[in-house]
Each structure stands twice: as C-alpha cells, then as structure tokens.
Amino acid sequence: MRELDDVLCWTEEARPDHGISFLGSDGWEFWSYQRLAEKAGLMAGALAESGVEPEDVVVSVLPSGPQFVVTFFGAMLAGATVSPVAPAAVWHQSSQYNTHLTRVLGVARPKKVVAGANKAGQFADAVAAAGSELVSYEDLMANGRPFRTAPSDLALLQLTSGSSGNPRGVRVSRLAxxxxxxxxxxxxxxxxxxxxxxxxxxxxxxxxxxxxxxxxxxxxxxxxxxxxxxxxxxxxxxxxxxxxxxxxxxxxxxxxxxxxxxxxxxxxxxxxxxxxxxxxxxxxxxxxxxxxxxxxxxxxxxxxxxxxxxxxxxxxxxxxxxxxxxxxxxxxxxxxxxxxxxxxxxxxxxxxxxxxxxxxxxxxxxxxxxxxxxxxxxxxxxxxxxxxxxxxxxxxxxxxxxxxxxxxxxxxxxxxxxxxxxxxxxxxxxGDSMKIRGRALFAEDLEVALRELGLPGHTVAVLLGTRRTEPVAVAVLEEVPENMVAQVTKLLAQLTAGVAIDVVCGPFRTIERTTSGKPRRRTMWQRYLAGALSPLDAGTPG
CATH class of the missing domain: 3.40.50.12780 (ANL, N-terminal domain)
Structure with a gap:
C-alpha cells in the first residue's frame, strides 16, 4: 500500500467521509481526515513562518486530541522532526513537571515548543532554560497558511525514560x-x-x-x-x-x-x-x-x-x-x-x-x-x-x-x-532482577504474585537490590489496608528464599512512574537506600 510508504501520504487525498471522533467534555466530536489535513497544512505554514526550518525539532506538550494531531502532522509537513512530550496533566505536581520538562528539552533541543494557550505560562521557565521558544497552538493557527515541504529523514524523536527516570531521545527515521x-x-x-x-x-x-x-x-x-x-x-x-x-x-x-x-x-x-x-x-x-x-x-x-x-x-x-x-x-x-x-x-x-x-x-x-x-x-x-x-x-x-x-x-x-x-x-x-541460588528472580514475577492476593496491579511495585551486601526485596504499596501487610510479607518471604523483606505503605502516588505508567524502580530504590521510603514492616524470614 502506497500510504504505508509515507506517513504523510494521506494528507494529499484526505477523505471527508472518514475521520477521528475525539471524546471531549461535551461528548464526541468528529474531525474528518480532510479537516485534519487542511488544519495541518495551516499549522505547517505557521511553523515555517515562525522560523521552523527543515530538520528542526518541534516539541508538542499538547494532550491527546485534535490539536495534537494538527500540530504533529503540521510539523512533519513543515519538514521538522516531531517530539511528543507528556502534557502536564500526567504529573500531579507542577514543580515536578517543570523539572521533567527542563530535562526533556535539554535532550530534544527543539526550535519550538507548542502548547495550549491556557497552559503556556506554566512552561515558560523550562522552555527558556532550554533556549527554545514557546508558542501557543491558538496563535499559530491564527496566522497559518497552507504549506508543505519535503519531510525530514528523521521522523520522530521519541522520548523515553526507563526506571532510572533519565530521559533519552530515540531517533526514529522515516524509513524505520x-x-x-x-x-x-x-x-x-x-x-x-x-x-x-x-x-x-x-x-x-x-x-x-x-x-x-x-x-x-x-x-x-x-x-x-x-x-x-x-x-x-x-x-x-x-x-x-x-x-x-x-x-x-x-x-x-x-x-x-x-x-x-x-x-x-x-x-x-x-x-x-x-x-x-x-x-x-x-x-x-x-x-x-x-x-x-x-x-x-x-x-x-x-x-x-x-x-x-x-x-x-x-x-x-x-x-x-x-x-x-x-x-x-x-x-x-x-x-x-x-x-x-x-x-x-x-x-x-x-x-x-x-x-x-x-x-x-x-x-x-x-x-x-x-x-x-x-x-x-x-x-x-x-x-x-x-x-x-x-x-x-x-x-x-x-x-x-x-x-x-x-x-x-x-x-x-x-x-x-x-x-x-x-x-x-x-x-x-x-535491571529489575536478582539471582538467588543461581536462579533469576524478577520484580515483575513478584508483582504478579502479589496481585493474586487481591491487590490491584497499579497499587504495588517491587524493588530488588542489595543493601549493605544483603539482598533485599521491597514491596511499595499504595492505599493498601494495613491488614494486608502481613500477607504481603509472608508471600514475598515464600517466593524469595530468605531474602530480607521490607514493605513500604503510602498514599496515592507513592509509587513513582514514568510518563507511560511504568514504575521507576531505580529511582525508588535510591530513595529507599537514602531513607526517603520508610519500611513499615521488615524482617528476614527464617
């Protein structure tokens, strides 16, 4: 299929009878592919007019929705490389988000950062620190004109952060x-x-x-x-x-x-x-x-x-x-x-x-x-x-x-x-495993086992590591009743063959997560070693 050879191919003959229905506060809103393509062309013109040149990086901090789609394809039509970044809503504290955004922009080094007008002020310091320019979606669309140029060979700069929390920019080519x-x-x-x-x-x-x-x-x-x-x-x-x-x-x-x-x-x-x-x-x-x-x-x-x-x-x-x-x-x-x-x-x-x-x-x-x-x-x-x-x-x-x-x-x-x-x-x-008596023990295996006690998966994370030369398994629990702690400790002891067990209980968001929802095990492990995650229950089973 020709359209699979180029992610922008659809914009040349966009259909008015098919499209994406976005769920908003007032219900479903249908955007035809023709409408999305026309708006993306205007966004491309606005970005080019604002100084974006081929091979520049454009970061979007817009939430999922029609504005994101228009900005994403508009940046591609302008010859730029697109780098989607998690919006502020993913984070529960604005200070944490600004710290994250500063680090991410330091990796991506974008020419422009596109945000919604109602959120742009929150990002100003982080964007300025990265030497980039913050522009609002609304201002860009007010000055857009149809435009397209040859797409960048580098289609995406996909930002990813593992359990360490350190952002990395993955270079995804148009061919890949x-x-x-x-x-x-x-x-x-x-x-x-x-x-x-x-x-x-x-x-x-x-x-x-x-x-x-x-x-x-x-x-x-x-x-x-x-x-x-x-x-x-x-x-x-x-x-x-x-x-x-x-x-x-x-x-x-x-x-x-x-x-x-x-x-x-x-x-x-x-x-x-x-x-x-x-x-x-x-x-x-x-x-x-x-x-x-x-x-x-x-x-x-x-x-x-x-x-x-x-x-x-x-x-x-x-x-x-x-x-x-x-x-x-x-x-x-x-x-x-x-x-x-x-x-x-x-x-x-x-x-x-x-x-x-x-x-x-x-x-x-x-x-x-x-x-x-x-x-x-x-x-x-x-x-x-x-x-x-x-x-x-x-x-x-x-x-x-x-x-x-x-x-x-x-x-x-x-x-x-x-x-x-x-x-x-x-x-x-x-990196989230340890060897016990010659066999590998994985944090994910232990989390699966704990879920079978009735714990929702998003309320438990297991950390494995060494504390003062001693192997330790730490269960980090969110909003879990205290009467479950003994069951968690007992099950971990059975599964880890003499490894020291700690259980940390806390409120919602005690478990640090990446923007894709995975536990930041390495970050939490460092906090645990530093005493910032205090164990509620500890012991080495006999």
Whole structure:
C-alpha cells in the first residue's frame, strides 16, 4: 500500500467521509481526515513562518486530541522532526513537571515548543532554560497558511525514560517508521481498513503509532479517548466496540484490562455485542494470564472471543512492534520448570504469556551474559535486529544506567525472555532482577504474585537490590489496608528464599512512574537506600 510508504501520504487525498471522533467534555466530536489535513497544512505554514526550518525539532506538550494531531502532522509537513512530550496533566505536581520538562528539552533541543494557550505560562521557565521558544497552538493557527515541504529523514524523536527516570531521545527515521507500520499492517491484516478505538496517550509510542498513525494512514474511522476518560469509566471505551458499527481493533497495556475487570460489572454490559471485536493488542508491560482470563470471562457472555486478545512485545528503540501473536490464535502460557526451562501449562498463576513470532523484517535472539545463544526454552536477554530499528539516541548519548543499548546492527533490549517454538515469552527487565541460588528472580514475577492476593496491579511495585551486601526485596504499596501487610510479607518471604523483606505503605502516588505508567524502580530504590521510603514492616524470614 502506497500510504504505508509515507506517513504523510494521506494528507494529499484526505477523505471527508472518514475521520477521528475525539471524546471531549461535551461528548464526541468528529474531525474528518480532510479537516485534519487542511488544519495541518495551516499549522505547517505557521511553523515555517515562525522560523521552523527543515530538520528542526518541534516539541508538542499538547494532550491527546485534535490539536495534537494538527500540530504533529503540521510539523512533519513543515519538514521538522516531531517530539511528543507528556502534557502536564500526567504529573500531579507542577514543580515536578517543570523539572521533567527542563530535562526533556535539554535532550530534544527543539526550535519550538507548542502548547495550549491556557497552559503556556506554566512552561515558560523550562522552555527558556532550554533556549527554545514557546508558542501557543491558538496563535499559530491564527496566522497559518497552507504549506508543505519535503519531510525530514528523521521522523520522530521519541522520548523515553526507563526506571532510572533519565530521559533519552530515540531517533526514529522515516524509513524505520514506514517499515514498522507496514509490518504492523501485515501482522494485524488491516487491508480492509478496520475501525478502531484507543485511549493510550499520543506521547506514548503505542498510543502514537497504534492509536493515531495507523488509523490515519489507512484513513479508517477511529474513536479517541484520553487516558483519564478511560480510567474514570472504562465502559465508555467498551461501548466503542459493543455498539452497532463499532470499533474492531484496540490497543492497551495489561493495566487497561485490569481496569475493565475492576470497574465494569456484567450488568453494565447488557445490550452490548463484542462479536465484532477482532483484536485488542496488549503490550507495553508484563502481561498477566490471570488478567487475560478474567477479562475474557467478563466479556465472553457478550460475544467477545478469547482469540481477540493479541499479546505483543515491542519498544521505542525498535520504533514500536517487534513480536505479535498471529490473528485468531489464542494466547499460549508457559511456566519454568525446576531446571529453568519453559514448559506449557494451563495454570495461569505465575505463567508467562507468549507474544507470538517476529514481525516482517525482524529477527529475535536470546543470548546469555556473554552474548552466546541460549538453548530453546531458556531465559536470556532479548536481542533484536530489525529494519525498524531506530538510529540510536539523540547525539549518540544513552542513559548509562539503562541496559538497553544499540550494538552495531542489533539492539540489546535489556529485557529478559525466552523463545519456545519460535514464539517469544518476555519475562522482565534484567535491571529489575536478582539471582538467588543461581536462579533469576524478577520484580515483575513478584508483582504478579502479589496481585493474586487481591491487590490491584497499579497499587504495588517491587524493588530488588542489595543493601549493605544483603539482598533485599521491597514491596511499595499504595492505599493498601494495613491488614494486608502481613500477607504481603509472608508471600514475598515464600517466593524469595530468605531474602530480607521490607514493605513500604503510602498514599496515592507513592509509587513513582514514568510518563507511560511504568514504575521507576531505580529511582525508588535510591530513595529507599537514602531513607526517603520508610519500611513499615521488615524482617528476614527464617
């Protein structure tokens, strides 16, 4: 498909009869692709008039919505490289956001930073410190004229921060972006331009590419919610799929499935029909088979098929998608036996979910600490080679605390996983693990186990490390009843074979998270060592 060769191709023949419906305070608002393309052309002219030149970087701090879409494609039409940054709403304290924004802009070094007029004043100091210029969306659109020039070879500067919290700018070329989108198109069989609905934020790679760029290049109808809308009431999102003429493709992390399970009861689903929901791509974090089964059990009486759950693995350094389960295949579960080798299991508790085979143009290897291949079914580091690999980090600088690194034509992901029968089973971050009696213990495994006590996934994070030469497992809990602490301590003691256990309880937002919602384990570990996270319960089981 020609439109997959160039992410801007759709703007040349934009359709008036298809578009994106955005959920706002007054309900759904439909923006046709023709309208979005016309506005993007005006934005391109305004940016060019304001001094943006080809290859400059333009940062958007706009929330997901039509203004973001217009700014994103407008910057591309002006020949600039776009760098989406999480808006202030993601952070609960403006001072923390300004600190984050100052660091991010120091990496991106943009020519312009585009914000909404009602928010621009909040960012002035951070933008000035970075030597950039802050402009409001409204002022730009008031002075726009149609314009387009040759697009930049560098399509995206995708900002990502791991558990260390140090921002990195991933350089995604136009070619890598096109290759990954083409691979996603083939994997999900999108030739019929299916309708979709999404709530992941546009500053996140999964929300940007899966929730905006894929629908746009196909000019397929799409419903777009902001994350807050989904969290407040996931039923709003489910209705996009369950009502007549609804969406067929969706994307979300494991957290999204859990929100649906916790917030939506069967009686609220009455009258909805999910038989047309052909795929919900689930990725971006460790996947939990228990949650998969509970989600299926909730929606199956209303037509949802288990085969619609589509586990996937990817990361920004590979543009987005690396592996994905083939359409209409049901997820496969494995566990590790006493020798550390994967075997199939029907028991969902503590199992790993298969994320399918590599997409077109992708090769995945599992290697040991020395870089040598490990036997099939054994855990090692996931190493990726792909036609969609990014061109490294901005200025060639990586986060020294991160295990993710580009090495010649490959990407060392810093993720642990195994391959069985050609299918990838991600395990967790190597940096969030420790070896106990010769076996690797992952923070994600312990979090999955704690969720089975009844703790919501977003209220628990596990930190693993060494304190004064002693291995320690720390459970950080948010808004958890005190009577749960003893259960948490007991279960961690059973799972960690004599490792010292600490439990830290606190209010909402005690767990620090990245802008994509993942725990900042390394940052919290440093705070724990410094005494800024005080343990409520501590002990070394006998």
């Amino acid at each position: 972006l096109a290759n990954n989108m083409r691979a996603i198109h083939r994997w999900l069989d999108l030739a019929d331009r299916p309708r979709s609905a999404h709530w992941m934020p546009f500053h996140h790679d999964m929300g940007l590419i899966g929730g905006l760029l894929m629908p746009a290049v196909h000019q397929s109808d799409c419903w777009s919610l902001r994350p807050g809308d989904f969290v407040r009431d996931p039923l709003t999102y489910l209705r996009c799929f369950g009502e007549a003429g609804g969406a067929e493709i969706g994307t979300m992390p494991n957290f999204g499935l859990e929100q649906v399970i916790r917030r939506v009861t069967p009686d609220r689903l009455a009258g909805l029909d999910f038989s047309g929901w052909r795929s919900v791509v689930v990725g971006a974090e460790r996947l939990d088979p228990v949650i998969f089964e509970q989600f299926t059990d909730l929606l199956a009486p209303f037509g949802f098929r288990r085969s619609a759950l589509t586990p996937a693995y990817g990361l920004a350094e590979a543009t987005l998608a690396v592996n994905g389960l083939s359409r209409l295949r049901e997820p496969r579960y494995v566990r590790l036996d006493e020798d550390g080798r994967a075997v199939d299991t029907s028991d969902t508790h503590g199992a790993l979910i298969g994320c399918g085979t590599p997409l077109d143009g992708v090769d995945v290897r599992i290697v040991d600490e020395g870089g040598d291949p490990v036997p099939e079914g054994m855990v090692g580091e996931i190493v990726v080679s792909s036609t969609s690999l990014a061109d490294g980090y901005v200025s060639g600088v990586a986060d020294s605390a991160s295990l993710t690194a580009f090495a010649e034509s490959e990407l060392k992901t810093g993720d642990a996983g195994l391959v069985l029968g050609g299918e990838l089973f991600p395990v967790g971050r190597l």
